[in-house]
Amino acid sequence: MNSTHAPTTFLLYCRPGFERDCAEEAQRHAPRSEIVEATENSGFVRLRTAGKPDYNALIFARQVIRELGHVETLPERDRLTPILAALPVAPEKFSALWLETPDTNEGKELSSFTRRFAPLLEEALKSAGRLAESASLPRLHLFFPNRQRVIVGSTEPSKSAAWQMGILRQKMPPEAPSRSTLKLSEAFEVLLGADQTRLLRTGMTAVDLGAAPGGWSWQLIRRGIKVIAIDNGPLKGAVLGHPLVEHLRVDGFRYRPRRPVDWLVCDMIERPQRVATLMADWIGSGTAQHAIFNLKLPMKKRVETVYTALADLRKQLDEAGVRYRLVARQLYHDREEITVYLGRAGGGRKK
Numbered sequence: 502m503n504s505t506h507a508p509t510t511f512l513l514y515c516r517p518g519f520e521r522d523c524a525e526e527a528q529r530h531a532p533r534s535e536i537v538e539a540t541e542n543s544g545f546v547r548l549r550t551a552g553k554p555d556y557n558a559l560i561f562a563r564q565v566i567r568e569l570g571h572v573e574t575l576p577e578r579d580r581l582t583p584i585l586a587a588l589p590v591a592p593e594k595f596s597a598l599w600l601e602t603p604d605t606n607e608g609k610e611l612s613s614f615t616r617r618f619a620p621l622l623e624e625a626l627k628s629a630g631r632l633a634e635s636a637s638l639p640r641l642h643l644f645f646p647n648r649q650r651v652i653v654g655s656t657e658p659s660k661s662a663a664w665q666m667g668i669l670r671q672k673m674p675p676e677a678p679s680r681s682t683l684k685l686s687e688a689f690e691v692l693l694g695a696d697q698t699r700l701l702r703t704g705m706t707a708v709d710l711g712a713a714p715g716g717w718s719w720q721l722i723r724r725g726i727k728v729i730a731i732d733n734g735p736l737k738g739a740v741l742g743h744p745l746v747e748h749l750r751v752d753g754f755r756y757r758p759r760r761p762v763d764w765l766v767c768d769m770i771e772r773p774q775r776v777a778t779l780m781a782d783w784i785g786s787g788t789a790q791h792a793i794f795n796l797k798l799p800m801k802k803r804v805e806t807v808y809t810a811l812a813d814l815r816k817q818l819d820e821a822g823v824r825y826r827l828v829a830r831q832l833y834h835d836r837e838e839i840t841v842y843l844g845r846a847g848g849g850r851k852k
């Protein structure tokens with residue numbers, strides 16, 4: 502959390518049902534902040550703080566928007582006039598206009614309205630010279646919690662999620678053996694970003710702990726990566742008998758490959774602390790260079806559990822003198838869990 506002067510309200514999107522976690526985490530980073538709104542199952546949280554919540558440091562926030570204005574009672578007809586009146590004078594120009602709704606059933610019902618409304622607003626902004634084609638300019642967000650209400654805000658493209666509503670939309674590949682394949686492809690996109698081409702290359706090797714039925718392994722083999730799939734359960738579909746896959750029915754907590762691998766992925770359902778320790782062990786010892794893993798959340802004290810597990814993991818790697826990069830996020834496809842990337846950085850060893 503960087504410090505600024507005047508307190509500002511920030512709008513954070515999150516998975517519906519995780520408002521309390523999102524607020525608790527944001528307040529961990531900004532201890533003197535105040536929660537303005539965090540209604541259960543609303544899919545968003547509003548936080549007033551003199552600091553600036555850092556999207557990249559937060560796990561439960563899908564997007565972090567600086568609020569610039571709002572209208573609480575939009576009329577049924579001519580919503581355009583009060584919205585245009587609520588637009589801030591500064592910043593003067595924006596790179597994009599995003600009309601957004603919460604990720605809830607009510608939000609879905611509003612999306613046909615926002616789709617119809619977006620071109621009208623865009624036209625009005627263009628005529629006023631306030632939209633420009635420069636990727637570094639801030640984006641303008643209009644968030645409609647319901648039909649009557651709009652919150653206006655902005656994000657800086659380099660310090661925020663690059664997807665509307667903070668959600669990367671993906672199509673289910675028909676050949677993949679399970680829907681959880683989308684979780685790993687989302688993790689690659691969201692957690693690795695532009696590093697994907699460097700970090701995921703044909704000819705690399707991987708271990709997939711808790712692989713069955715094979716959705717994660719499928720993401721690896723489609724990139725030409727050789728996979729050792731660890732699970733007592735059966736692999737299915739395109740992954741079963743694939744020449745790049747070796748299936749071993751052994752315990753994922755005990756298994757270690759004969760030679761180090763490039764990648765470790767892990768989707769075993771276990772206590773977060775136990776999985777985090779295992780990941781730190783593989784990365785710390787150089788058994789794998791990179792890991793993506795899920796931490797399944799408990800029913801209570803979710804934020805505390807995750808932060809404790811990640812703090813212990815960091816401690817384990819620090820004590821081993823290993824340099825690493827860690828990014829954690831609750832992805833769109835994550836339900837009661839979060840996804841973490843952990844990779845050895847800059848040669849791996851601290852001097």
Ligand SMILES: C[S@@+](CC[C@H](N)C(=O)[O-])C[C@H]1O[C@@H](n2cnc3c(N)ncnc32)[C@H](O)[C@@H]1O
Nearest residue numbers: 679681711713714715716717732752753768769
């Ligand atoms: C959520 S599923 C994995 C789904 C998989 N990622 C996919 O995309 O198809 C969890 C898997 O972990 C396996 N599992 C749980 N504990 C394990 C252990 N100790 N060793 C190996 N596999 C384990 C289960 O058998 C189960 O198939």
